[in-house]
Amino acid sequence: MGVYAVLRERMPNLLLEENFSLARHTTIGCGGVAEACAHPRSVFEAAKLFRLLESENIPHFVLGAGANVLPSENNFAGTVVKLDKIDGSSLHGGLLVGAGTTGGALLAFARENALTGFEPFAGIPMTVGGAICMNAGVREKYFGETVQKVLAVERGKLRVFSQNDCKFGVKSSIFQENIVVLRALLKAGTDDKKAIRARERFFLERRLRLPKGRSMGCVFKNPPQISAGALIEACGLKGERMGGAVVSHVHANFILNEGGTASDVRSLIGHIKQIVKNKTGIELNEEVRYLPPF
Numbered sequence: 522m523g524v525y526a527v528l529r530e531r532m533p534n535l536l537l538e539e540n541f542s543l544a545r546h547t548t549i550g551c552g553g554v555a556e557a558c559a560h561p562r563s564v565f566e567a568a569k570l571f572r573l574l575e576s577e578n579i580p581h582f583v584l585g586a587g588a589n590v591l592p593s594e595n596n597f598a599g600t601v602v603k604l605d606k607i608d609g610s611s612l613h614g615g616l617l618v619g620a621g622t623t624g625g626a627l628l629a630f631a632r633e634n635a636l637t638g639f640e641p642f643a644g645i646p647m648t649v650g651g652a653i654c655m656n657a658g659v660r661e662k663y664f665g666e667t668v669q670k671v672l673a674v675e676r677g678k679l680r681v682f683s684q685n686d687c688k689f690g691v692k693s694s695i696f697q698e699n700i701v702v703l704r705a706l707l708k709a710g711t712d713d714k715k716a717i718r719a720r721e722r723f724f725l726e727r728r729l730r731l732p733k734g735r736s737m738g739c740v741f742k743n744p745p746q747i748s749a750g751a752l753i754e755a756c757g758l759k760g761e762r763m764g765g766a767v768v769s770h771v772h773a774n775f776i777l778n779e780g781g782t783a784s785d786v787r788s789l790i791g792h793i794k795q796i797v798k799n800k801t802g803i804e805l806n807e808e809v810r811y812l813p814p815f
Protein backbone atom coordinates (compact mmCIF):
# COMPACT_ATOMS: atom_id res chain seq x y z
CA MET A 522 0.00 0.00 0.00
CA GLY A 523 1.37 3.47 -0.86
CA VAL A 524 1.95 6.24 1.67
CA TYR A 525 -1.18 8.18 0.66
CA ALA A 526 -3.38 5.09 1.04
CA VAL A 527 -1.89 4.19 4.45
CA LEU A 528 -2.47 7.71 5.80
CA ARG A 529 -5.97 7.88 4.31
CA GLU A 530 -6.86 4.56 5.97
CA ARG A 531 -5.25 5.21 9.37
CA MET A 532 -6.29 8.86 9.75
CA PRO A 533 -9.47 9.26 7.66
CA ASN A 534 -10.15 12.80 8.90
CA LEU A 535 -6.66 14.11 8.10
CA LEU A 536 -6.52 16.77 5.40
CA LEU A 537 -4.40 15.03 2.78
CA GLU A 538 -3.23 15.70 -0.77
CA GLU A 539 -1.90 13.10 -3.19
CA ASN A 540 1.05 13.74 -5.55
CA PHE A 541 2.38 16.96 -4.07
CA SER A 542 4.68 18.95 -6.37
CA LEU A 543 7.89 19.97 -4.60
CA ALA A 544 8.79 22.33 -7.46
CA ARG A 545 5.55 24.27 -6.91
CA HIS A 546 6.04 24.51 -3.14
CA THR A 547 9.68 25.56 -2.90
CA THR A 548 11.16 28.93 -3.82
CA ILE A 549 13.91 27.27 -5.91
CA GLY A 550 11.12 25.80 -8.06
CA CYS A 551 12.50 22.38 -9.00
CA GLY A 552 12.34 18.78 -7.82
CA GLY A 553 10.02 15.80 -8.00
CA VAL A 554 6.70 14.90 -6.46
CA ALA A 555 5.95 13.66 -2.92
CA GLU A 556 3.44 10.81 -2.62
CA ALA A 557 1.38 12.80 -0.14
CA CYS A 558 1.13 16.05 1.77
CA ALA A 559 -0.64 16.14 5.14
CA HIS A 560 -2.05 19.30 6.72
CA PRO A 561 -2.86 18.56 10.39
CA ARG A 562 -5.47 20.99 11.74
CA SER A 563 -4.49 20.95 15.44
CA VAL A 564 -1.46 20.26 17.60
CA PHE A 565 -3.12 17.03 18.79
CA GLU A 566 -3.73 15.83 15.24
CA ALA A 567 -0.11 16.74 14.41
CA ALA A 568 1.18 14.71 17.38
CA LYS A 569 -0.96 11.73 16.31
CA LEU A 570 0.30 12.03 12.74
CA PHE A 571 3.99 12.08 13.77
CA ARG A 572 3.39 9.07 16.08
CA LEU A 573 1.97 7.18 13.13
CA LEU A 574 4.71 8.25 10.70
CA GLU A 575 7.39 7.16 13.16
CA SER A 576 5.79 3.87 14.21
CA GLU A 577 5.23 2.90 10.55
CA ASN A 578 8.65 4.19 9.44
CA ILE A 579 7.05 6.42 6.81
CA PRO A 580 9.60 8.94 5.47
CA HIS A 581 8.39 12.48 6.15
CA PHE A 582 9.56 16.07 5.83
CA VAL A 583 8.08 19.20 7.40
CA LEU A 584 7.87 21.96 4.83
CA GLY A 585 7.27 25.60 5.74
CA ALA A 586 7.38 28.21 2.99
CA GLY A 587 9.97 26.01 1.23
CA ALA A 588 12.42 28.94 1.12
CA ASN A 589 15.54 27.11 2.27
CA VAL A 590 14.92 23.64 0.86
CA LEU A 591 16.39 21.82 -2.12
CA PRO A 592 14.23 18.84 -3.11
CA SER A 593 15.64 15.88 -4.95
CA GLU A 594 14.88 15.44 -8.64
CA ASN A 595 13.41 12.01 -7.83
CA ASN A 596 9.95 11.55 -6.43
CA PHE A 597 9.75 11.37 -2.63
CA ALA A 598 8.29 8.06 -1.44
CA GLY A 599 6.99 9.60 1.74
CA THR A 600 4.83 12.45 2.93
CA VAL A 601 5.40 16.15 3.29
CA VAL A 602 3.77 17.68 6.36
CA LYS A 603 2.66 21.29 6.11
CA LEU A 604 1.55 23.14 9.23
CA ASP A 605 -0.32 25.83 7.31
CA LYS A 606 -3.52 24.98 9.21
CA ILE A 607 -1.70 25.56 12.53
CA ASP A 608 -1.30 29.27 12.05
CA GLY A 609 -2.49 32.57 13.43
CA SER A 610 -1.30 34.96 16.13
CA SER A 611 -2.84 35.98 19.44
CA LEU A 612 -1.79 37.67 22.68
CA HIS A 613 -1.35 35.36 25.70
CA GLY A 614 1.45 36.53 28.02
CA GLY A 615 3.45 37.29 24.88
CA LEU A 616 2.79 36.78 21.22
CA LEU A 617 1.50 33.23 20.66
CA VAL A 618 1.93 32.07 17.05
CA GLY A 619 1.27 28.89 15.12
CA ALA A 620 4.20 27.28 13.31
CA GLY A 621 2.52 27.76 9.95
CA THR A 622 2.12 31.52 10.37
CA THR A 623 3.97 33.26 7.56
CA GLY A 624 6.51 36.00 8.21
CA GLY A 625 4.19 38.49 6.46
CA ALA A 626 1.23 37.55 8.68
CA LEU A 627 3.37 37.74 11.83
CA LEU A 628 4.66 41.20 10.93
CA ALA A 629 1.17 42.44 10.02
CA PHE A 630 -0.25 41.22 13.35
CA ALA A 631 2.64 42.81 15.27
CA ARG A 632 2.25 46.12 13.44
CA GLU A 633 -1.54 46.22 13.99
CA ASN A 634 -1.03 45.61 17.71
CA ALA A 635 1.88 48.08 18.05
CA LEU A 636 4.28 45.22 18.87
CA THR A 637 7.94 45.62 18.01
CA GLY A 638 10.86 43.23 17.66
CA PHE A 639 10.11 41.51 14.35
CA GLU A 640 10.94 44.30 11.90
CA PRO A 641 14.40 42.85 10.97
CA PHE A 642 12.60 39.81 9.52
CA ALA A 643 10.55 41.91 7.06
CA GLY A 644 10.82 40.38 3.62
CA ILE A 645 12.41 37.06 4.65
CA PRO A 646 10.30 34.33 3.03
CA MET A 647 9.44 32.07 5.96
CA THR A 648 6.96 30.49 8.30
CA VAL A 649 7.47 30.72 12.06
CA GLY A 650 8.34 26.98 12.22
CA GLY A 651 10.95 27.30 9.47
CA ALA A 652 12.41 30.47 10.99
CA ILE A 653 12.78 28.78 14.39
CA CYS A 654 14.25 25.60 12.91
CA MET A 655 16.77 27.62 10.84
CA ASN A 656 17.25 30.44 13.38
CA ALA A 657 16.68 32.76 10.42
CA GLY A 658 17.51 36.43 10.53
CA VAL A 659 19.82 39.24 9.55
CA ARG A 660 22.95 40.50 11.26
CA GLU A 661 20.97 42.70 13.67
CA LYS A 662 18.71 39.92 14.95
CA TYR A 663 18.05 36.20 14.67
CA PHE A 664 14.64 34.64 15.20
CA GLY A 665 15.78 32.59 18.20
CA GLU A 666 16.23 35.84 20.14
CA THR A 667 12.48 36.42 20.00
CA VAL A 668 11.54 33.00 21.35
CA GLN A 669 10.29 32.50 24.91
CA LYS A 670 8.93 28.96 24.59
CA VAL A 671 8.13 26.46 21.89
CA LEU A 672 5.49 23.74 21.85
CA ALA A 673 6.88 20.93 19.73
CA VAL A 674 6.32 17.28 18.98
CA GLU A 675 9.23 14.98 19.72
CA ARG A 676 8.91 11.25 19.02
CA GLY A 677 5.14 11.62 18.88
CA LYS A 678 4.86 13.45 22.22
CA LEU A 679 4.05 17.10 22.84
CA ARG A 680 6.79 18.89 24.76
CA VAL A 681 7.46 22.48 25.81
CA PHE A 682 10.97 23.79 25.07
CA SER A 683 12.37 26.80 26.93
CA GLN A 684 14.55 29.24 24.96
CA ASN A 685 17.62 27.47 26.36
CA ASP A 686 16.32 24.03 25.33
CA CYS A 687 16.05 25.24 21.72
CA LYS A 688 19.89 25.37 21.37
CA PHE A 689 19.86 28.20 18.85
CA GLY A 690 23.13 28.52 16.93
CA VAL A 691 24.29 29.90 13.59
CA LYS A 692 21.43 28.96 11.28
CA SER A 693 20.70 26.01 13.54
CA SER A 694 18.53 24.81 16.40
CA ILE A 695 17.48 21.58 18.08
CA PHE A 696 14.52 21.48 15.69
CA GLN A 697 16.86 20.26 12.95
CA GLU A 698 16.89 16.94 14.82
CA ASN A 699 13.43 15.64 13.96
CA ILE A 700 11.60 17.77 16.51
CA VAL A 701 8.71 19.69 15.02
CA VAL A 702 7.70 23.18 16.11
CA LEU A 703 3.93 23.53 16.46
CA ARG A 704 3.50 26.81 18.32
CA ALA A 705 5.77 29.43 19.83
CA LEU A 706 5.46 32.14 22.43
CA LEU A 707 7.48 35.13 21.26
CA LYS A 708 8.84 38.17 23.11
CA ALA A 709 7.59 41.52 21.86
CA GLY A 710 8.05 45.11 22.96
CA THR A 711 5.62 47.93 22.28
CA ASP A 712 6.13 51.00 20.16
CA ASP A 713 4.38 53.51 17.99
CA LYS A 714 2.90 51.87 14.85
CA LYS A 715 4.47 54.46 12.55
CA ALA A 716 7.92 53.82 14.01
CA ILE A 717 7.42 50.06 13.54
CA ARG A 718 6.38 50.59 9.91
CA ALA A 719 9.41 52.82 9.27
CA ARG A 720 11.80 50.19 10.65
CA GLU A 721 10.13 47.49 8.53
CA ARG A 722 10.59 49.68 5.47
CA PHE A 723 14.28 50.13 6.29
CA PHE A 724 14.86 46.38 6.38
CA LEU A 725 12.71 45.77 3.30
CA GLU A 726 14.57 48.40 1.29
CA ARG A 727 17.92 46.90 2.21
CA ARG A 728 16.71 43.62 0.72
CA LEU A 729 16.20 45.22 -2.70
CA ARG A 730 19.94 44.60 -3.23
CA LEU A 731 19.48 40.81 -3.06
CA PRO A 732 19.47 38.80 -6.31
CA LYS A 733 16.13 38.52 -8.10
CA GLY A 734 14.85 35.16 -9.33
CA ARG A 735 14.25 31.67 -7.99
CA SER A 736 16.66 30.80 -5.18
CA MET A 737 16.91 29.40 -1.67
CA GLY A 738 18.57 32.51 -0.24
CA CYS A 739 22.09 31.79 1.00
CA VAL A 740 23.19 28.28 0.07
CA PHE A 741 26.16 27.97 2.46
CA LYS A 742 26.74 28.93 6.09
CA ASN A 743 29.49 31.48 6.62
CA PRO A 744 32.71 29.82 7.75
CA PRO A 745 34.36 31.44 10.81
CA GLN A 746 35.73 34.96 10.05
CA ILE A 747 34.69 35.12 6.37
CA SER A 748 31.51 35.29 4.38
CA ALA A 749 30.79 32.30 2.16
CA GLY A 750 29.76 34.71 -0.64
CA ALA A 751 33.12 36.53 -0.54
CA LEU A 752 34.96 33.21 -0.59
CA ILE A 753 32.98 31.91 -3.58
CA GLU A 754 33.48 35.20 -5.41
CA ALA A 755 37.23 35.16 -4.67
CA CYS A 756 37.38 31.70 -6.26
CA GLY A 757 36.05 33.23 -9.49
CA LEU A 758 32.75 31.37 -9.33
CA LYS A 759 30.28 34.21 -9.93
CA GLY A 760 28.30 33.30 -13.04
CA GLU A 761 29.41 29.63 -12.89
CA ARG A 762 26.68 27.52 -14.46
CA MET A 763 25.53 23.91 -14.53
CA GLY A 764 22.54 23.38 -16.80
CA GLY A 765 19.92 25.89 -15.65
CA ALA A 766 21.55 26.59 -12.26
CA VAL A 767 23.85 29.59 -11.99
CA VAL A 768 25.85 31.36 -9.26
CA SER A 769 24.37 34.85 -8.96
CA HIS A 770 26.47 37.75 -10.25
CA VAL A 771 24.94 39.93 -7.51
CA HIS A 772 25.65 37.72 -4.46
CA ALA A 773 27.84 34.64 -4.89
CA ASN A 774 26.17 32.72 -2.05
CA PHE A 775 22.92 32.63 -4.06
CA ILE A 776 22.26 30.01 -6.71
CA LEU A 777 19.54 30.96 -9.17
CA ASN A 778 17.39 28.41 -10.92
CA GLU A 779 16.90 29.60 -14.49
CA GLY A 780 14.72 26.74 -15.70
CA GLY A 781 17.05 23.98 -14.54
CA THR A 782 16.53 20.82 -12.53
CA ALA A 783 17.21 19.96 -8.89
CA SER A 784 20.11 17.85 -10.17
CA ASP A 785 21.63 20.94 -11.84
CA VAL A 786 21.42 22.80 -8.51
CA ARG A 787 22.91 19.88 -6.56
CA SER A 788 25.74 19.49 -9.07
CA LEU A 789 26.55 23.19 -8.86
CA ILE A 790 26.61 23.04 -5.03
CA GLY A 791 29.04 20.09 -5.18
CA HIS A 792 31.20 21.90 -7.76
CA ILE A 793 31.38 25.09 -5.64
CA LYS A 794 32.40 23.08 -2.56
CA GLN A 795 35.11 21.27 -4.52
CA ILE A 796 36.61 24.41 -6.08
CA VAL A 797 36.54 26.37 -2.80
CA LYS A 798 38.16 23.46 -0.96
CA ASN A 799 40.85 23.05 -3.64
CA LYS A 800 41.67 26.74 -3.83
CA THR A 801 41.42 27.76 -0.16
CA GLY A 802 41.37 24.56 1.91
CA ILE A 803 38.06 25.74 3.46
CA GLU A 804 35.16 23.30 3.65
CA LEU A 805 31.83 25.00 2.96
CA ASN A 806 28.75 23.57 4.68
CA GLU A 807 25.28 23.93 3.31
CA GLU A 808 22.72 26.10 5.09
CA VAL A 809 20.01 24.78 2.76
CA ARG A 810 18.23 21.60 3.79
CA TYR A 811 17.88 18.64 1.46
CA LEU A 812 14.55 16.91 0.90
CA PRO A 813 14.86 14.00 1.57
CA PRO A 814 17.63 14.76 4.06
CA PHE A 815 20.26 12.40 2.54
Ligand SMILES: Cc1cc2nc3c(=O)[nH]c(=O)nc-3n(C[C@H](O)[C@H](O)[C@H](O)COP(=O)(O)OP(=O)(O)OC[C@H]3O[C@@H](n4cnc5c(N)ncnc54)[C@H](O)[C@@H]3O)c2cc1C
Nearest residue numbers: 585586587588589647648650651652654657658702738810
Ligand atom coordinates in the same frame (compact mmCIF):
# COMPACT_ATOMS: atom_id res chain seq x y z
C1 LIG B 1 15.05 35.21 -1.58
C2 LIG B 1 15.39 34.61 -0.24
C3 LIG B 1 15.96 35.40 0.74
C4 LIG B 1 16.29 34.85 1.99
N1 LIG B 1 16.82 35.66 2.95
C5 LIG B 1 17.13 35.15 4.15
C6 LIG B 1 17.66 35.99 5.18
O1 LIG B 1 17.82 37.19 5.02
N2 LIG B 1 17.96 35.41 6.36
C7 LIG B 1 17.78 34.08 6.60
O2 LIG B 1 18.07 33.60 7.71
N3 LIG B 1 17.26 33.27 5.65
C8 LIG B 1 16.93 33.78 4.44
N4 LIG B 1 16.41 32.95 3.47
C9 LIG B 1 16.19 31.54 3.77
C10 LIG B 1 14.79 31.25 4.36
O3 LIG B 1 13.94 32.33 4.10
C11 LIG B 1 14.85 30.99 5.87
O4 LIG B 1 15.71 29.91 6.18
C12 LIG B 1 13.45 30.68 6.46
O5 LIG B 1 13.55 30.55 7.83
C13 LIG B 1 12.89 29.39 5.88
O6 LIG B 1 11.59 29.23 6.42
P1 LIG B 1 10.57 28.25 5.72
O7 LIG B 1 9.30 28.31 6.45
O8 LIG B 1 10.52 28.52 4.28
O9 LIG B 1 11.26 26.85 5.99
P2 LIG B 1 11.53 25.72 4.89
O10 LIG B 1 12.50 26.26 3.90
O11 LIG B 1 10.26 25.16 4.39
O12 LIG B 1 12.26 24.64 5.78
C14 LIG B 1 13.58 24.89 6.25
C15 LIG B 1 13.91 23.83 7.31
O13 LIG B 1 13.03 24.05 8.42
C16 LIG B 1 12.33 22.84 8.70
N5 LIG B 1 11.02 23.22 9.23
C17 LIG B 1 10.05 23.92 8.63
N6 LIG B 1 9.00 24.06 9.46
C18 LIG B 1 9.33 23.42 10.62
C19 LIG B 1 8.67 23.18 11.85
N7 LIG B 1 7.45 23.63 12.06
N8 LIG B 1 9.32 22.49 12.81
C20 LIG B 1 10.57 22.01 12.60
N9 LIG B 1 11.24 22.19 11.44
C21 LIG B 1 10.62 22.89 10.47
C22 LIG B 1 12.26 22.09 7.39
O14 LIG B 1 12.05 20.70 7.62
C23 LIG B 1 13.63 22.40 6.81
O15 LIG B 1 14.61 21.54 7.38
C24 LIG B 1 16.05 33.48 2.23
C25 LIG B 1 15.46 32.68 1.24
C26 LIG B 1 15.14 33.24 0.01
C27 LIG B 1 14.49 32.37 -1.04
